Amino acid sequence: MIxxxxxxxxxxxxxxxxxxFQRIKIMEYLLNNKSHPTVEEIFIALVKQIPTLSKTTIYxxxxxxxxxxxxxxxxxxxxxxxxxxxxxxxxxxxxxRCRKIYxxxxxxxxxxxxxxxxNGNQIEEVTGYFKGICKKCLNNDKALN
Amino acid sequence: MIxxxxxxxxxxxxxxxxxxFQRIKIMEYLLNNKSHPTVEEIFIALVKQIPTLSKTTIYxxxxxxxxxxxxxxxxxxxxxxxxxxxxxxxxxxxxxRCRKIYxxxxxxxxxxxxxxxxNGNQIEEVTGYFKGICKKCLNNDKALN
DNA sequence: TTTTAAATTTGTAATCATTACAAAGTGAAA
DNA sequence: TTTCACTTTGTAATGATTACAAATTTAAAA
Numbered sequence: 001m002i003x004x005x006x007x008x009x010x011x012x013x014x015x016x017x018x019x020x021f022q023r024i025k026i027m028e029y030l031l032n033n034k035s036h037p038t039v040e041e042i043f044i045a046l047v048k049q050i051p052t053l054s055k056t057t058i059y060x061x062x063x064x065x066x067x068x069x070x071x072x073x074x075x076x077x078x079x080x081x082x083x084x085x086x087x088x089x090x091x092x093x094x095x096x097r098c099r100k101i102y103x104x105x106x107x108x109x110x111x112x113x114x115x116x117x118x119n120g121n122q123i124e125e126v127t128g129y130f131k132g133i134c135k136k137c138l139n140n141d142k143a144l145n
Numbered sequence: 146m147i148x149x150x151x152x153x154x155x156x157x158x159x160x161x162x163x164x165x166f167q168r169i170k171i172m173e174y175l176l177n178n179k180s181h182p183t184v185e186e187i188f189i190a191l192v193k194q195i196p197t198l199s200k201t202t203i204y205x206x207x208x209x210x211x212x213x214x215x216x217x218x219x220x221x222x223x224x225x226x227x228x229x230x231x232x233x234x235x236x237x238x239x240x241x242r243c244r245k246i247y248x249x250x251x252x253x254x255x256x257x258x259x260x261x262x263x264n265g266n267q268i269e270e271v272t273g274y275f276k277g278i279c280k281k282c283l284n285n286d287k288a289l290n
Numbered sequence: 291t292t293t294t295a296a297a298t299t300t301g302t303a304a305t306c307a308t309t310a311c312a313a314a315g316t317g318a319a320a
Numbered sequence: 321t322t323t324c325a326c327t328t329t330g331t332a333a334t335g336a337t338t339a340c341a342a343a344t345t346t347a348a349a350a
Contacts, residue, residue: 020298020345039336054300059337075220078308080336093266102266120280121238121247128273135265165316165327184307199329204308223337225307292350299344305337315328320321 015068025050026061027070027085036074036082036092036101076101076129089126095134104130160213170195171206172215172230181219181227181237181246221246221274234271240279249275 009019065071074082157164210216219227
């Protein structure tokens, strides 16, 4: 793991959020599992380390992180919200068959222009996503023929 | 209104969906109210014309339309799903303050490439959205100073 | 150190969008 | 007219998220 707890503490504090144990562990999970986890996934993973952990704490923490611009929410399916540490702007590909989410690093000349004013509207966040059938599922199809 | 019921019937039928009364009225609403409505909004509007209308019918119909690629879902907030008639690819700007959604017509050289294969993944749908503060809300801010 | 106040965490109950399911209704073909 | 498949409807269930208040922890003051 690249990030130790001290680093994570610094990341959180620098955004004006008190670095409590739970918050540090949630941030650590997000940094080490860049799989756009759901609250459920984070809970299942962390409750092993923190048996008293409550899902409400995860919701509270993530909402706070979003407010402080430390993490970003992703709503692809309309089912559960997923969370991503704010980082270099990137987009996502969601496979309609296996529901897996892939990061997509695409150069796109407009959609990445965060913090610009366009038509008088101030852009703070840019999200892009693609839906389709992923390579793996396509290959599975071929194998069946 | 540009679209009469006969046209709508044709649109629906041409996609292999039986054009029932409820389906036509839902499609009509979507075509005449391109405000990315929620199920709730559609229901409130249509139940005046069809007093027996059930929300389940709206869900069923919209899910069918999505399946048949007649409409597209939009999940910006993680709260309710919004619906858009499939049309020329465009993106959306969501104001964080007033929650209004604006259509954005942007030329972007990559994100609009539907039905292409990228890195072995077959892209069927492309969605992009921007979040920020809209012109109107920005002007309200200025007025207060 | 002890006291006190504020912030955080937790569990439970409530909310709200959506789906499951089964009964009732509709319409076309036999 | 009868039959059968499809559609619509209402109710109940599900599942993510939030509201809220009690319990716990932390930090500052005395």
